[in-house]
Amino acid sequence: MFRYRFPSRTLASKLILTHLTLKGVSAGNPFVCNHGFHSHPSNDTVENLSLLTQTQWKASTKLSASMSLLPKCYPLLFYSLHSNYASLRSVRRWHKKSKKVSKPPLDEGQFNRSVSQLPPRFTPEDLSNVITLQEDPLVCLELFNWASRQPRFRHDVSSYHITIKKLGSAKLYQEMDDVVNQVLAVSDIGSEALFNTSIYFFTEARKLSRAVSIYKHMRKSRVLGCRPSVITYNLLFTALLGRGNNSYINHVYMDTIRSLFRQMVNDGIEPDIFSLNAMIKGYVNSLHVNDALRIFHQMGTVYKSLPNSHSYNYLIHGLCAQSRTINAKELYGEMKNKGFVPSSKAYNSLVNCLAIGGEVEEAVRILWEMVERQRLADFITYRTILGEICRQGRVAEAMRLLKEWQEKELVDGHTYRKLLYGLEDEFGNSKE
Numbered sequence: 001m002f003r004y005r006f007p008s009r010t011l012a013s014k015l016i017l018t019h020l021t022l023k024g025v026s027a028g029n030p031f032v033c034n035h036g037f038h039s040h041p042s043n044d045t046v047e048n049l050s051l052l053t054q055t056q057w058k059a060s061t062k063l064s065a066s067m068s069l070l071p072k073c074y075p076l077l078f079y080s081l082h083s084n085y086a087s088l089r090s091v092r093r094w095h096k097k098s099k100k101v102s103k104p105p106l107d108e109g110q111f112n113r114s115v116s117q118l119p120p121r122f123t124p125e126d127l128s129n130v131i132t133l134q135e136d137p138l139v140c141l142e143l144f145n146w147a148s149r150q151p152r153f154r155h156d157v158s159s160y161h162i163t164i165k166k167l168g169s170a171k172l173y174q175e176m177d178d179v180v181n182q183v184l185a186v187s188d189i190g191s192e193a194l195f196n197t198s199i200y201f202f203t204e205a206r207k208l209s210r211a212v213s214i215y216k217h218m219r220k221s222r223v224l225g226c227r228p229s230v231i232t233y234n235l236l237f238t239a240l241l242g243r244g245n246n247s248y249i250n251h252v253y254m255d256t257i258r259s260l261f262r263q264m265v266n267d268g269i270e271p272d273i274f275s276l277n278a279m280i281k282g283y284v285n286s287l288h289v290n291d292a293l294r295i296f297h298q299m300g301t302v303y304k305s306l307p308n309s310h311s312y313n314y315l316i317h318g319l320c321a322q323s324r325t326i327n328a329k330e331l332y333g334e335m336k337n338k339g340f341v342p343s344s345k346a347y348n349s350l351v352n353c354l355a356i357g358g359e360v361e362e363a364v365r366i367l368w369e370m371v372e373r374q375r376l377a378d379f380i381t382y383r384t385i386l387g388e389i390c391r392q393g394r395v396a397e398a399m400r401l402l403k404e405w406q407e408k409e410l411v412d413g414h415t416y417r418k419l420l421y422g423l424e425d426e427f428g429n430s431k432e
Contacts, residue, residue: 110139111139121152128162156189157189157190160179161193165197177210184214190223195232198211199211203239212236230271233271234272237274237275237278238278240253240257241253251286257278258282276305277310277311279292292314293315312340317345320352347366351377351384352384354366360388360389363385367381382402382411385401395423399423402416402420
């Protein structure tokens with residue numbers, strides 16, 4: 001759903017500033033520049049502005065003497081600062097970083113006990129077993145580094161892998177990155193599972209470029225056990241599909257997903273149901289529904305995997321978003337015949353699409369089917385059905401339907417009143 005950024009804040013600040021400028025206030029105001037709509041601090045108040053940006057709500061304690069002489073202009077300054085969304089994001093990041101607890105010190109006792117569990121001439125397997133049993137990720141890292149300094153010891157895939165798992169699970173991504181770099185520096189060390197684990201944690205850390213670099217390293221590897229698998233591609237698909245709900249962003253990332261899928265097929269890797277559903281979802285999110293249908297119809301023929309409930313849910317939602325009601329109803333019927341139950345999102349999309357298209361009775365019928373199958377309708381779905389019934393001149397019928405929903409506890413008291421007042425405001429109150 002599109003989130004409004006309330007541009008009226010910026011517009012309001014401009015209008016206030018224009019009004020003050022016309023009144024001649026800016027001539028003696030150290031915060032207002034005469035040649036534009038933006039507020040600029042004078043040299044003697046830069047320090048106060050810096051403190052204001054950091055504290056936001058304690059600005060009154062940071063005012064200089066010159067500011068106290070301009071009570072009418074200070075709200076403009078405060079308003080202008082809060083209308084800058086980039087600054088607000090910076091402040092939120094600053095507060096988030098300030099809340100982070102510093103890394104706790106190493107538990108020397110726990111570290112020494114772990115070392116004592118190792119035999120005199122321990123192997124990478126011995127080290128991996130000790131690290132596996134250790135719950136403190138810092139102790140695990142120290143064990144790994146300590147072992148690296150021991151003579152005649154060399155890490156193998158098992159010790160690298162378990163250390164990366166421990167650090168990634170603890171969100172110690174920088175430390176994990178250092179260990180991954182050690183793996184990449186040795187050409188004959190690595191495995192598909194190790195690199196897949198690294199890709200997973202890098203995507204969790206939102207370091208997508210780092211995950212892609214691991215994938216490229218896997219493709220260049222001469223060791224067959226290090227080459228990408230369908231799991232590798234699915235991890236990348238998941239990361240790329242989780243970049244946001246904006247259709248333009250999805251369109252940009254869909255090019256990358258399409259290229260990865262083509263590379264996977266060209267390398268002889270058979271896509272599984274997760275890969276195919278990722279393609280369908282990506283095409284739907286980027287508004288390429290026909291391409292999604294093409295993948296769907298190739299399932300079971302070109303590819304071995306058959307559609308599942310997720311395949312149908314993505315397509316029904318995408319078709320309804322483009323008002324292709326007939327196609328959506330066909331897939332809905334096919335889905336039911338195969339024993340699949342649509343998701344709440346697919347149901348809501350279909351009901352809304354039918355109601356807006358004038359098929360109100362069918363929309364109401366499917367809504368009751370939703371209730372029977374324990375799927376939840378959202379506020380927009382209820383509002384759309386009632387609104388379309390009222391637009392057909394059946395206001396009293398809409399009111400009775402709303403009352404029935406309340407009696408059957410489909411809507412709570414707050415939602416009932418919100419729907420009722422909305423109908424009365426738009427269509428009037430019917431006493432029939």
